[in-house]
Amino acid sequence: MHFFHYKGDRLFAEEIPVEEIAEAVGTPCYIYSHRTLVRHYRAFDEAFKEVPHLICYSVKANSNIAILKVFVDEGSGLDIVSGGELYRALKAGVDPAKVVFSGVGKREEEIEYALNAGILMFNVESHQELLAIDRVAGRLGKKARIAIRVNPDVDPKTHPYISTGLKKNKFGIESERAIEEYLYARDNLKNLEIVGIDTHIGSQITQISPFVDALKRTRELIGHLKEEGIEIRYLDVGGGLGITYDREEPPHPSRYGQAVIEATRGLDLTLVFEPGRVMSGNAGILVTKVLYTKETSEKRFVIVDAAMNDLARPSLYNSYHAIKPVRLEEGREEIVADVVGPICETGDFFARDREIVRPEPGELLAIMSAGAYGFSMSSNYNSRPRAAEVLVRDDRWHLIRERESYEDLIRGETIPF
Numbered sequence: 001m002h003f004f005h006y007k008g009d010r011l012f013a014e015e016i017p018v019e020e021i022a023e024a025v026g027t028p029c030y031i032y033s034h035r036t037l038v039r040h041y042r043a044f045d046e047a048f049k050e051v052p053h054l055i056c057y058s059v060k061a062n063s064n065i066a067i068l069k070v071f072v073d074e075g076s077g078l079d080i081v082s083g084g085e086l087y088r089a090l091k092a093g094v095d096p097a098k099v100v101f102s103g104v105g106k107r108e109e110e111i112e113y114a115l116n117a118g119i120l121m122f123n124v125e126s127h128q129e130l131l132a133i134d135r136v137a138g139r140l141g142k143k144a145r146i147a148i149r150v151n152p153d154v155d156p157k158t159h160p161y162i163s164t165g166l167k168k169n170k171f172g173i174e175s176e177r178a179i180e181e182y183l184y185a186r187d188n189l190k191n192l193e194i195v196g197i198d199t200h201i202g203s204q205i206t207q208i209s210p211f212v213d214a215l216k217r218t219r220e221l222i223g224h225l226k227e228e229g230i231e232i233r234y235l236d237v238g239g240g241l242g243i244t245y246d247r248e249e250p251p252h253p254s255r256y257g258q259a260v261i262e263a264t265r266g267l268d269l270t271l272v273f274e275p276g277r278v279m280s281g282n283a284g285i286l287v288t289k290v291l292y293t294k295e296t297s298e299k300r301f302v303i304v305d306a307a308m309n310d311l312a313r314p315s316l317y318n319s320y321h322a323i324k325p326v327r328l329e330e331g332r333e334e335i336v337a338d339v340v341g342p343i344c345e346t347g348d349f350f351a352r353d354r355e356i357v358r359p360e361p362g363e364l365l366a367i368m369s370a371g372a373y374g375f376s377m378s379s380n381y382n383s384r385p386r387a388a389e390v391l392v393r394d395d396r397w398h399l400i401r402e403r404e405s406y407e408d409l410i411r412g413e414t415i416p417f
C-alpha cells in the first residue's frame with residue numbers, strides 16, 4: 001500500500017507530480033511519501049493495540065533523519081546497530097529510553113555512547129560482548145540493561161543473505177547456550193541488568209510460520225528463565241515482515257499481529273518490534289532518467305542514470321523492483337529489455353529481461369519499492385555522488401538530503417608527500 005499513483009498520464013507522489021520534483025532536484029533522486037510512512041507505522045501499531053508493545057523502527061532500512069523523525073513523531077522508538085545510527089537517532093529526537101541496540105560487533109566506544117545516552121537495552125549476541133558491556137558499564141558506574149539475542153534455528157524461507165536465525169548464521173546465541181549465558185550474567189556480571197530476550201530471524205519474510213516457530217522456542221526459554229528466577233520484561237521479536245515487490249503476498253500486519261499475540265499470550269511482558277522494510281519499503285521510489293537505449297544482436301538495453309551504487313538490491317540479491325514510466329505515453333510498444341546503470345560492472349542492473357514500455361532517452365522511470373535498503377545501502381562507487389532525497393507530504397515537498405557534490409566525494413582525502 002502506498003501513495004504513488006497515476007493521475008491521468010502522470011505519476012504522482014501524493015499530490016505532487018514526480019516529474020516536477022525530478023526537474024527541480026535532478027536525477028537520480030529518491031522520493032518518499034510521508035502519508036505512506038505514517039500509514040505503515042499506524043497499521044503495525046494498531047495490530048498490537050491490545051498488548052503492551054514498543055515499535056523500534058529499524059534505522060538501517062532508511063536512516064535519513066527526516067524519515068526517522070516521521071516515526072519518532074508517531075511515538076516510535078528506534079533499533080540501531082552502530083554509533084552512527086545512534087547519532088542519527090538522537091538527531092531525530094528519539095526518546096533514548098525507546099532505543100534498542102542490536103548487532104554482532106558493537107565496539108566499546110559505541111557501547112559507551114549508548115550507555116551515556118541511556119538506551120533501553122542492548123541485544124547481546126555473544127559471551128564476549130556480554131563481558132564487554134559489563135566492563136564498559138562498570139567503568140562508567142552504570143548498569144546496562146541487556147537482552148540476549150537467541151538464535152532459534154528456524155528457517156525464515158527468504159534469501160540466504162538475509163536469513164539470520166539459522167545455526168549456521170553469525171547472529172545471536174544458540175538457544176541451548178542462552179540459558180547458561182543468562183545465568184552467567186546474573187551471577188558474575190554485576191553491571192548488567194537482565195531485562196529481555198530477543199530473536200530476529202531474517203528479513204523479507206512472507207509467511208507467518210517462521211515467526212511463530214521462533215516464538216515457540218523463545219517462549220520455552222522464557223519459561224526456563226523464570227524457573228531460574230530471571231524475569232523477562234521485554235520480548236523483542238525483531239523485524240523481518242516482508243512486503244510486496246512483485247507478486248509476494250506477505251501477511252498484513254494485522255494477521256502477523258494476531259499470530260504474535262497468540263504465540264505470546266499469557267506472558268506478562270512488553271513486546272518489542274524492529275520493523276524496517278514493512279515501514280519504509282513501499283514508501284519510497286528511485287527516479288531515474290533514461291540516457292540511452294541500445295540493441296545488441298542478443299538483447300535490448302535501457303541505460304539509465306541511476307546505478308547499483310544508488311540501489312544495490314537487484315545486483316546483490318537479484319531482487320525484483322517494479323519499474324514504471326513517470327509519464328504514460330499512448331501507443332508505445334512493449335519491449336523486453338535489461339534496465340542497467342552506467343557502472344562498469346555486468347551486475348549493475350535494475351531489471352533483466354523485463355517487459356517494459358519502450359522508453360525514449362530523456363524520459364523518467366520510477367523504480368518502485370525503493371524506500372528500504374535503497375539509499376541506506378548506497379555508495380560512491382565509480383565516484384558517483386549519492387542521490388538527492390525528497391520527502392513529499394500532501395502537496396508539499398522538501399529536499400531532505402542534497403545530492404552530493406564532487407567536493408563531497410573527496411572530503412577527508414589528502415595527497416601526502
Ligand code: LLP
Pocket residue numbers: 058061079102103162200202203204238239240241274275276277278313317372373377
Ligand atoms: N532487526 C535486526 C536485528 C536486523 O538485522 C534487521 C535487518 C531488522 C531488525 C529489520 O528487518 P526488516 O524488518 O527490514 O526485515 N539489505 C537487505 C535486508 C537486510 C536486513 C538486515 N537486517 C535487503 O535489501 O533486502
